[in-house]
Amino acid sequence: MTTTAPTVALSGGATMPRLGLGTWPMDDAESERVVAEAVEAGYRLFDTAENYRNERGVGRGVKASGAAREDLFVTTKFNKRWHGVAEAAEACERSLDLMGLDYLDLLLIHWPNPDQDRYVDAWKGMIRLREQGRVKAIGTSNFKPSHLERLIAETGVAPEVNQIQLSPLTTRGEARAFHAEHGIVTESWSPLGGDGVDALREPVVAELAERYGRTPGQVVLRWHMELGLVTVPKSSNSERLRENLDVFDFSLDEADVAALSALDRGEGAAADSDKFGH
Ligand SMILES: NC(=O)c1ccc[n+]([C@@H]2O[C@H](COP(=O)([O-])OP(=O)(O)OC[C@H]3O[C@@H](n4cnc5c(N)ncnc54)[C@H](OP(=O)(O)O)[C@@H]3O)[C@@H](O)[C@H]2O)c1
Numbered sequence: 001m002t003t004t005a006p007t008v009a010l011s012g013g014a015t016m017p018r019l020g021l022g023t024w025p026m027d028d029a030e031s032e033r034v035v036a037e038a039v040e041a042g043y044r045l046f047d048t049a050e051n052y053r054n055e056r057g058v059g060r061g062v063k064a065s066g067a068a069r070e071d072l073f074v075t076t077k078f079n080k081r082w083h084g085v086a087e088a089a090e091a092c093e094r095s096l097d098l099m100g101l102d103y104l105d106l107l108l109i110h111w112p113n114p115d116q117d118r119y120v121d122a123w124k125g126m127i128r129l130r131e132q133g134r135v136k137a138i139g140t141s142n143f144k145p146s147h148l149e150r151l152i153a154e155t156g157v158a159p160e161v162n163q164i165q166l167s168p169l170t171t172r173g174e175a176r177a178f179h180a181e182h183g184i185v186t187e188s189w190s191p192l193g194g195d196g197v198d199a200l201r202e203p204v205v206a207e208l209a210e211r212y213g214r215t216p217g218q219v220v221l222r223w224h225m226e227l228g229l230v231t232v233p234k235s236s237n238s239e240r241l242r243e244n245l246d247v248f249d250f251s252l253d254e255a256d257v258a259a260l261s262a263l264d265r266g267e268g269a270a271a272d273s274d275k276f277g278h
Pocket of ligand 1: 141197
């Protein structure tokens with residue numbers, strides 16, 4: 001039987017799978033192949049971005065899968081040059097064109113780039129895109145509570161999702177609490193610790209994997225599920241692709257969730273979006 005992830009209701013009315021496929025750093029050819037394979041394996045959520053330069057491949061993979069469009073949930077993000085009302089609309093159209101789609105499920109402002117100070121205008125553009133039906137849901141990525149506060153104060157509209165760097169090594173407690181208070185779903189990027197899969201190398205992860213009879217990757221992804229997060233692990237490997245989705249038939253004890261959370265290295269271990277962004 002194919003596993004599909006459970007879903008979460010977003011504040012704007014859309015329904016988002018809790019676990020999907022990250023596509024960075026796949027190129028067009030790889031993302032086309034892996035997205036089609038992932039749909040077959042049960043994935044319904046796909047995460048891409050203008051910056052990954054693979055939107056065309058992701059779109060082709062979606063088409064090649066033969067799945068009904070309404071059964072899939074496609075997210076993309078745009079770079080700082082599109083921070084403006086008209087610019088956000090153009091970014092959306094460019095992504096739709098590249099992917100060969102007629103709507104997006106979720107569009108994110110990729111980084112706040114506070115130096116440029118135009119993310120509120122980008123957000124106003126996003127609100128309009130949702131009203132026009134070009135996107136079903138709108139959100140942000142790498143926004144700190146201070147950036148989110150400004151969006152809410154100046155537009156009265158909170159993002160539906162904020163995608164941030166989050167794993168047992170960077171648990172982002174303050175951000176998660178702010179999101180919960182404002183009805184914002186937290187989505188984890190680099191859920192396994194990123195390219196070096198740093199979170200999987202921790203002895204406690206190995207110990208739990210052994211005890212639960214699961215792989216280190218499954219233990220860490222289950223931790224994301226226990227915290228109520230949405231996440232998008234990346235794998236281009238057939239076996240790991242299936243392994244990562246197979247986390248819905250077991251749960252971690254509270255003490256084990258806490259033991260993983262105790263690996264947190266603090267905010268300083270996460271990328272600082274006041275200093276970095278594209
Ligand atoms: N919003 C942002 O600014 C931002 C930034 C970074 C990433 N993202 C998104 O988040 C997604 C995930 O983040 P990420 O790719 O940085 O890191 P990740 O998903 O934490 O880790 C990916 C790495 O883990 C390996 N891997 C996957 N499953 C595994 C398993 N079960 N056991 C052992 N190794 C495993 C992958 O290799 P194989 O492919 O060989 O399996 C890859 O090297 C990205 O693809 C992207 O869509 C967003």
